Amino acid sequence: LVALTLVACAALYHQAYARRIYPGVSVGKVYVGGQSPAAAEAALRQAGPAGEGSGVTVSYEGQQVVVPLVVTAADDPDLSYELVRRDAAGGAAGAYTLGRTGSLFKRLAAPILARAFGFRLPVPISVDRGRLVRYVRDVLSISEQQPKLARFEIDAAGNVSVLAPQPGRVLDEAGLVADVQARVASESVEPVTVRLRDIPADLT
Numbered sequence: 001l002v003a004l005t006l007v008a009c010a011a012l013y014h015q016a017y018a019r020r021i022y023p024g025v026s027v028g029k030v031y032v033g034g035q036s037p038a039a040a041e042a043a044l045r046q047a048g049p050a051g052e053g054s055g056v057t058v059s060y061e062g063q064q065v066v067v068p069l070v071v072t073a074a075d076d077p078d079l080s081y082e083l084v085r086r087d088a089a090g091g092a093a094g095a096y097t098l099g100r101t102g103s104l105f106k107r108l109a110a111p112i113l114a115r116a117f118g119f120r121l122p123v124p125i126s127v128d129r130g131r132l133v134r135y136v137r138d139v140l141s142i143s144e145q146q147p148k149l150a151r152f153e154i155d156a157a158g159n160v161s162v163l164a165p166q167p168g169r170v171l172d173e174a175g176l177v178a179d180v181q182a183r184v185a186s187e188s189v190e191p192v193t194v195r196l197r198d199i200p201a202d203l204t
Contacts, residue, residue: 024114027091044088060194087124165201
């Protein structure tokens, strides 16, 4: 009887929020509980717009710059593009699906736990990898070296020598993207440290 009563109460609770996000749910630092997905999306866009005033601090060997989330050309404001984008629609959709997918137990327990203790979802973040990497390379003086194969060298006297292959060190692009995503999602002000990765010389 007790179990049936609990299931009935949970069913009524689900019905009461059939078209709304369950109470207690936040996306990032934005509380969206009790809102429709559309209202939650609007709140996320308003609270976390990507703009010139926001960005991520990136550092490398004593250099430090703020990489903007949106880059705007000084001579033509219309020529702007996003390096990092907060996915407000995805965040709202994720909040709405909480307690509506998974096993029956998860469907019953998630809304109750969210209301009692709160539940915070990360803001989905997408990064334009190519543009981000190019921007960082443009604003920072990064000491990169491409690997070199073993090769022959002939001096002025006609002597031939063999130069050994040399490994390279280049920007860790995947690590940079992952770190920037994490900083934006957590709204952390901690700088992202640019790392280099070793590339062995190809002896083939």
